[in-house]
Amino acid sequence: MSRLELACFTPASALTAQAAGASRIELCTSYAAGGLTPPLSTLQTLKSTPSITIPIFVMIRPRAGDFVYSAPEFAQMRDEVAAFMALETGSGPDGFVFGILTPEDRVDGERCRDLVGLAGGRPCTFHRAIDEVGEFWEGVEAVVGCGFRAVLTSGRGRDAVGGVEVLEELKRRVAGKLEVVVGGGVRRGNVRGLREGVGEGWYHSAAIVGDEEEADEGEARALVEALR
Template identity: 35%
Template sequence: MRIEISVESPQGVRAAAAAGTARVELCAGLSDGGLTPSVGLIEAAAELIEVHVLVRPRPGDFAYARDELDVIVRDIETARKHGATGVVVGALTTEGEVHDACAAFVEAAGDLATTFHRAIDVSADSRRALDRLAELGFTRVLTSGRRRSALAGAPLIRELAGRTAVDVMACGGVRAANAAEVAEVTGVRDLHAAPRRPVGSALTGDVSYAGVGVPAGSDHFETDPVEVEALCGIFRH
């Protein structure tokens, strides 16, 4: 079983590396669903672990304007130059089909692994989308089976996993407590998780906390190293 941890900081990268994670999905802005990280973070992470860079130019839907699609291609090329071993990317038409621009994404990635992200879960039809991704040469797809959790979406995930040569990675609420069950009911060999915990500010004195969506008294979220270690430990032996 290969475990991928979604992280957005050097601390998260170190936690994943220490636990023996197969790779990280490197992001910025996980509170916004994940955005393209900085070049500096890509370079720092690539020194420690296999890095698959999320390339997503903005929050919201995956129906991008022409200039946004061009930015995605540029960001893929940048990630490749600065140490990434894979990219996580995707785009849909306004009708929910896999956008033809995804062919340019695969071309820009070259020999990098290409994962189509959870845009598949809001596509018009996940089966049709997966077939198109196989035609385009994508390596992997990330899905919760169109449900909030991998366990709830397990029947569709299992069906997709046996449909094409594209590897299917299950996500959605994956934690140490349920990872073995998720693996069993979906039949996949790749699991994706983003275990995080709220942390307070390192500043002393009267601090005005500005973290988005974090509990009162906290400042931001950070990768939870205890949960990452526990999750990876499930499949270590």
């Protein structure tokens, strides 16, 4: 069976994720920006909501745009991870999602290892910054070496449908070392085909229909059903 990770930009979307049968929440803010670090208070509220029982991974991203960060921006990312880690037991994140590149479009191993270390053993996913690296396979090996547990990727395609062949090869190459989370335009109309091409595993979608930031429960349920 495959599983759905739902990108949630609002608390209401997190409730939708749980109700629809998603297996994990990626919590962030600002759909228009592609996902930014959410407020601490949002995570605390969701963690204190009895109806939400699935894991919540938190996005760490200080701004929109590229994934090459200045020293102050990286310091902000460190502070954000530390602040989430300082939350009381049961109120903190179950994992983190982030990615940092060098100006040469390589995985910034030093900075990524630093954040993975600050996460204190909680699983970290390297997000779609991997699709921006100059040498994809070199980047994947760097992600493994940094201690990430998973990588979120479209397989370098404009969307996951366009990256099926790379995704299939990626799963073979990193089997036993890194989970592959398939993301990029994943919708009810293409997820079965993606699953047939890529195989069982994690699939990532915001399940947004229209111009709002809210996940559509019908879309989310259809994705979950297609992945069963």
